[in-house]
Amino acid sequence: MSDELRAAVRDVLPGVRADLEALIRIPSVSADPAAAGEVLRSAQATAALLRDAGMPEVEILDDVEGCAPAVLARYPAPPGAPTVLLYAHHxxxxxxDPSGWTSPPFQPVERDGRLYGRGSSDDKAGIAAHLAALRAHGGRPPVGVTVFVEGEEEIGSPTLGAFLERHRDELAADVIVLADSDNVELGTPSFTTSLRGMCSCVVELRALRHGAHSGGFGGVAPDALTALCRLLATLHDDVGNVAVDGLLTGKPFDFDYPEDRFRAEAAMLDGVALIGDGSIAERLWTRPSATVLAIDATPVADASNTLAPAARAKVGLRLAPGDDPDRALAALRRHLEQHTPWGLHVTVSDGRTAQSHAIDASGxxxxAARRAFRAAYGREVVxxxxxxTIPFIAxxxxxxxxxxxxxxSAGADPECRAHxxxxxxxxxxxxxxxxAEALLLAELASTGS
Incomplete structure (x- = not known):
């Protein structure tokens, strides 16, 4: 069966590649209200591809208030076989800035063995991988298959919980394959078993009722922007570890993440030091991090010699697996309020939160999944x-x-530059x-329901 599936996947790949490129050409940007028609067109194209792949039941659903169009396709399980849910987002x-692209973002182009274009890896490759697995089995997989392709993942899946509740019976499965992560490196199959959570807030400091001349009042009256800089600097200790009290640390991974590889993947400039202590994998995957995401300030080109009366910034935390985002947000709020310098008035407005998640990848x-991916990649799964954070996993x-x-991963690696x-x-x-996905369906058929 393995040799037959390898041959079948080779046979269907040219068509799958063409379909992936067609999907990339649709600018389905869910964050842009003006692109709502393109998001619908993307759902329609995905639904047509799943029908062509042999799925007998295919629907486009937007029956939850505010929901972007999603695609749901189902192939019933043969007697005694499990059902597998295959997820991606369109x-x-x-x-x-389009000028930052080497080639137009919605015109797929191959260069040096990579297919370039927005959505090529995140996550229209996931749709294409599901199509390949279905076609390799001739449209008649040996297990039940439900394909769910979401249309709002890139805006945080705001209605997913309500959608899962509404369509619980149609989506119920023994195995859920979420093809929206990365392999740890090119050529190494990887299962993501933990994700950090997140929370964010906007902090505003006010020092003056209005702007004041920096020569006439500076040196005695504080300006809000200087105070904000001092406050934001308290988020880390001198080494670069997060200094917000009360945040948790997760169990470290036994994984060697070489510093030179991390530097290259993070596009770090020569001479810039890593922050924090402990292993890179520990700092990246199981410890909290704090980032100043944005600052509202006068542009340099418009600067004048004026004390800023107010300034604000958006601050984000990534949280260790197991930490609660609401509790962590409260800790961040306390930190900002308690460390505001010079008695400035401080307001903290809560932003987004998302749960972390850890998976017990045993059983x-x-x-069966490890056998399938090992056979496809020729390497052990890591x-x-x-x-x-991938909120929909929780x-x-x-x-x-x-x-x-x-x-x-549907092939994405650290070099894919998603987002x-x-x-x-x-x-x-x-x-x-x-x-790997075609082999996985065959392997799962032997496990029973």
Missing amino acids: DVQPTG PMFD DIGQGG EFAAAFPAAAILVT STDESLPLADFERACL
Whole structure:
């Protein structure tokens, strides 16, 4: 069966690649209200591809208030076989400044073995990998398959919880494959087993009722921007560890993340030091981090010799797996209020929160998955964490607590630059991911329901 599936995947890949490129050409930016028509067009194209792949039941659903159009397709399980839910999302991030792209973001281009374009890796590759697995099985997989392609992941999946509740029966599965993560490196299959949570806030400091001449009053009256800089500096100690009291630290991974590789992947400039202490994997995956995401200030070109009466910043925390985002946000608020210098008036406005998640990747379903991915990649699977947050994973875990949740990559690697300019997908690993998913369906058929 393995050799037959390898041949079948090779046969279907050219068509799958063409379909992936067609999806990339649709600018389905969910954050842009003006692109709502393109998001719908993307859902329609995805639904048509799933019908062509042999799925007998395909729907476009937007029956939850405020929901972007999602695609739900179902193939019933043969007697005694488990059901697998395959997840991806068809919406994409905004492109940012088009001049930062080597080629137009919605015109797929291959260069040096990578396919460039917005959504190439995040996450239209996930849709394409699911198509490849279905087509490799001739549209008749040996297990039940439900494909769910969301349309609002890039804006935080705001209605996903309500959607899962409304369609619980249609989405119920023994195994949930969430193809929206990265491999730890090119050529190494990786299962993401922990993700950090997140919270954010906006802090505003006020020092004066109005701006004042810096020569006439400076040196005695504080300006809000200087005070804000001092406050933001208290978020870290001198080494760079987060200095907000009350945040948790998770269990470290036994993973060697070489410093030179991290520097290259993070695009760090020569001579810039790493912050924090402990292993890179520990700092990145299981400890909190704090980031000043934005500051409202007078542009340099418009500067005058004036004490700023008010200044504000947006601050974000990434949280260790197991930490509670509401509790962490309260700790951040206390820190900012208690460390505001010189008696300035401080206001902290709460922002977004998202749950962390940890997965126990053991049991027969995960054993089957490791066999499939090992056979496809020729290497053992590595369990990794993610420094980022994928909120929908916790939503799925809460909705379907008995299901085995497998967080995989459809070929994306640390060089894919998702959310940035020149997003790309390594085509060799994309092919391996397609084969792995086809093999996974065959392996799961032997486990029973």
